Amino acid sequence: MKAETPARALIFDMDGTIVDNMRFHDDAWESWYRGYGLPFERETFSARTAGMAISDIIGPHFPAADAAELDRLAEEKEALYRETYRPHVAALGGLPALLDKARRHGVPMAVGTAAAPANIGLILDTLAIRERFATIVSPSQGFRGKPHPDLFLAAAERMGVAAQDCIVFEDAPNGVEAARRAGMRAVALLTMLPAEAFAGYPNVIATAQDFTALADLPALSFA
Structure with a gap:
């Protein structure tokens, strides 16, 4: 076409x-990664992961986690994002x-x-x-x-x-x-x-x- x-x-x-x-998502991700002692490359993170299901982003860091645990971990990050972005929508x-x-x-x-x-x-x-x-x-x-x-x-x-x-x-x-x-x-x-x-x-x-x-x-x- x-x-x-x-x-x-x-x-x-x-x-x-x-x-x-996206900068608010990056802020939340950075806080979440650091909270679990994981390395975070802010310069490349969004370009690599934007659009992926959050379980696909988190899952490799917690290979033993079941679906419920991955949901809990994901909600930790999302709650951080919503708290900071809500006044700026x-x-x-x-x-x-x-x-x-x-x-x-x-x-x-x-x-x-x-x-x-x-x-x-x-x-x-x-x-x-x-x-x-x-x-x-x-x-x-x-x-x-x-x-x-x-x-x-x-x-x-x-x-x-x-x-x-x-x-x-x-x-x-x-x-x-x-x-x-x-x-x-x-x-x-x-x-x-x-x-x-x-x-x-x-x-x-x-x-x-x-x-x-x-x-x-x-x-x-x-x-």
Whole structure:
């Protein structure tokens, strides 16, 4: 499919895409890692792990832990994040206008995120945009995290739209790769990484600091 072909559905990652919050996740991860005496490489952590299911991030450090223990460890980190980010929740620039435009044109939208349900609630309910989305898909529903394509394929199926007709908005290489594996075009938001980080992905049709810069993107004309 050509890059400029108008999308028939939109799929949004959440962290670093709907909101610019990755530094708060990094702060929480750093505190969590240090609390368990584990090394933490802040410079590379988000780029390597963003979009992965949290159990896949934590699991290798605790190979003997069962699912319940991994859930407990994950919630420790997520609680730290929610406590610090809650006062700062704000939509990324231009997002409300894009959501309004898609709704006017009858273009369905979904969220495909590795975030825990409580984190999803923090963002979508604080911003009062949950009802904008036809579906929300996450690993908590039994899907594999990114870079597997499961979240995005499930979102397309639930919306009744072919994968190639979807555009995915992402901020992380794992998410862009998941979109590629799903056969979907992607737009990379540069809240976490520079444009060069996405240069090797053939499905990336645009990069932008926020959604404002995408107002004239042909694929989002919905014509």
